[in-house]
């Protein structure tokens with residue numbers, strides 16, 4: 450039987466006044482949880498995601514343990530890429546590693562398309578299990594955005610400065626735009642399938658796009674993001690965009706047909722509003738703060754909530770993902786603080 454849904458976060462994503470500020474934490478699934486670590490002794494990330502019941506359990510854990518207002522589907526931004534012909538592995542302590550990085554027009558031409566029912570049925574099954582039977586809060590689906598996905602496909606793994614990616618973009622715009630188009634087609638199909646299966650909001654992770662300046666963003670990325678977001682808007686679920694170190698791109702994002710902008714910890718809610726950002730804002734406690742004394746955490750969190758209240762349209766999150774050292778008790782206490790402190794009288 451379907452459980453009663455607390456959809457406060459969806460209201461907040463729509464810019465509506467809610468009785469408290471909802472919260473979830475990027476990378477809340479896995480990582481710091483002992484239950485997850487036990488599972489990881491036996492299975493890799495991809496092995497877990499291929500088992501819908503197990504994957505649903507990992508997705509549910511933070512909702513049950515931390516009392517957050519949304520679940521985020523346990524999978525990685527690299528999950529859809531094997532369908533396009535990219536061999537990817539998640540290596541412990543490194544992240545995604547691609548054995549056959551793409552570097553030429555021919556490589557891009559050879560990329561395949563995604564057929565969600567055939568290529569990632571296990572992801573859609575996980576979504577159905579969660580949304581039809583188990584969750585009492587909305588499930589957030591997600592995809593990597595083209596620049597961030599391209600960076601792993603071209604570099605072959607995590608990178609500090611994205612030299613290969615930017616080199617290809619500047620030197621071979623034709624190759625670049627073909628890649629952007631193919632990724633856009635994949636992302637649209639992939640996200641549509643997640644929403645059809647039951648995801649109630651979508652976050653596009655453009656984690657590394659802040660490495661581009663605004664004029665280059667306008668030429669090389671904004672057109673493809675406009676196409677993707679315009680298509681996804683038709684699905685009528687809130688659309689969130691997030692990236693790290695992207696303060697100089699906030700007004701570009703504000704132009705996109707998205708509902709919510711995720712802030713990292715570098716730019717405060719007030720600064721973003723003063724710059725002219727009008728969308729709902731999500732963020733933005735520095736995750737490292739969660740490794741310090743509770744007094745600090747409490748003070749910073751209250752500051753963020755005060756700003757959110759003053760500026761309006763705010764959903765609480767971290768400024769980037771939960772790190773493995775962060776204690777589950779701290780995250781639980783944090784959600785409780787956010788909920789209690791933000792209660793509207």
Ligand SMILES: Cc1c2[nH]c(c1CCC(=O)O)Cc1[nH]c(c(CCC(=O)O)c1C)Cc1[nH]c(c(CCC(=O)O)c1C)Cc1[nH]c(c(CCC(=O)O)c1C)C2
Pocket residue numbers: 475476477478479480489493494521522523524525526527539543544545591597606607608654656770
């Ligand atoms: C738990 C986990 C994931 N990916 C990786 C891990 C850690 C390793 C493991 O436990 O196997 C490797 C894994 N996957 C990736 C990395 C980053 C590598 C790098 O620094 O470039 C790592 C360590 C790539 C990745 N993966 C993701 C992003 C975008 C968000 C961000 O900026 O952090 C990126 C850039 C998204 C992601 N990745 C994951 C989720 C679902 C869980 C959740 O959020 O609760 C999500 C949303 C799952």
